[in-house]
Amino acid sequence: MxxxxxxxxxxxxxxxxxxxxxxxxxxxxxxxxxxxxxxxxxxxxxxxxxxxxxxxxxxxxSEGILTNTQRKLDVIVKDSGWLVIKDMNGKEAYTKNGHLKINAHGQLTIQNYKVVTNKGDIKIPNNMNVKILSDGTIKKIEEKENKIFEKKIGSLKLVRFSKNNLIQKNNGLFYLKKNILNQNLNVPHDNTVRIQSEVLEASNVNPTKNMVDxxxxxxxxxxxxxxxxxxxxxxxxxxxxxxxxx
Structure with a gap:
């Protein structure tokens, strides 16, 4: 019994x-x-x-549905690559959410988390015209005397992991498992990761299956x-x- x-x-x-x-x-x-x-x-x-x-x-x-947004600050990270952000405790965390925004301080953010850039901070005024290249390079675009000038102002930090090395916490962000890397250390930028701009990846949740379950x-x-x-x-x-x- x-x-x-x-x-x-x-x-x-x-x-x-x-x-x-x-x-x-x-x-x-x-x-x-x-x-x-x-x-x-x-x-x-x-x-x-x-x-x-x-x-x-x-x-x-698996990849969610991709949508062309024609917005310069929307990106997707291809394959096993990830964007890097700082969580509320200042630790590096990883996300596939590529809907970047510029806050009042000119910092790039995702869901109000500061985006980590490669080699130093960058400031982007809201009125600045920018584009993001496939390697994460961020360039400002200026038109002077009917000529277009481009200048690099920074780049996104991009990393790559095996999916078995990641764990998701309650804040919805992914972290490296503790037995993989000391969480006080930061993962180096991966030059091989590629992104695509003006595109967003949607959630891959199947609502019908989850409702049935x-x-x-x-x-x-x-x-x-x-x-x-x-x-x-x-x-x-x-x-x-x-x-x-x-």
């Missing part, structure tokens, strides 16, 4: 964890570059022990709660019978 209750309880806990992940996926359908998250159940087949069952997050790194999880959770309640009632009745017989 206790084993059956424990199984139902563990199943309910895993279903709640799945619901949180699905809810986060659905909440980020409109977030550029967002990567869908899943929960994978891991169990050692050679060990018949419920305590050995674990869940692990993994990510769908959410409904299924809710029904399974309800079933497990009923089973726990039934086991509890049976135990109570058994105790009553035991007391009567004594």
């Amino acid at each position: 206790e084993n059956a209750i424990y199984q139902s309880m563990q199943a309910a806990i895993r279903l709640l964890e799945n619901q949180n992940i699905i809810a986060n996926n659905l909440a980020n359908i409109s977030t550029n570059g967002f990567k869908e998250t899943f929960n994978l159940i891991i169990k050692d087949e050679n060990v018949n022990n419920l305590y050995k069952i674990q869940t692990q997050k993994y990510y769908n790194f 959410m409904i299924s999880n809710a029904r399974q959770f309800e079933m497990n709660m009923k089973m726990i309640s039934m086991y509890d009632q049976n135990t109570e009745r058994a105790n009553q019978l035991f007391n009567v017989n004594n």
Whole structure:
């Protein structure tokens, strides 16, 4: 009896964890570059022990739908490349969201996080005409006497990782796993990473699948709660019978 209750309880806990992940996926359908998250159940087949069952997050790194925006500060990072930003704690984090904006201080930002540039900070006034090259170089464009002049003012820091080396935190940003690199160190710029400007990558979340999974999880959770309640009632009745017989 206790084993059956424990199984139902563990199943309910895993279903709640799945619901949180699905809810986060659905909440980020409109977030550029967002990567869908899943929960994978891991169990050692050679060990018949419920305590050995674990869940692990993994990510769908497939590319979302690409949209031509014709906006100079919209970019996509190709293949396994990533843009680098500074999180609220000043640590480097990584994102596929290429919707860059210029804040009041002339700094490039993504979702209000400061974008990390390669070799020094840059300042970009809002009225400056700029373009971003495929290697991340940022140039200002000026027209003088009917001639176009271009001047490099900085470049984006671009990095490349194996998808197995990354972990996503609650802020939606990706970080290197601690066993891969000391988090106090910064990953060097990768000259081989390429981007494309005037294009945005949408979230790769499949809303239909996530809604179906959410409904299924809710029904399974309800079933497990009923089973726990039934086991509890049976135990109570058994105790009553035991007391009567004594």
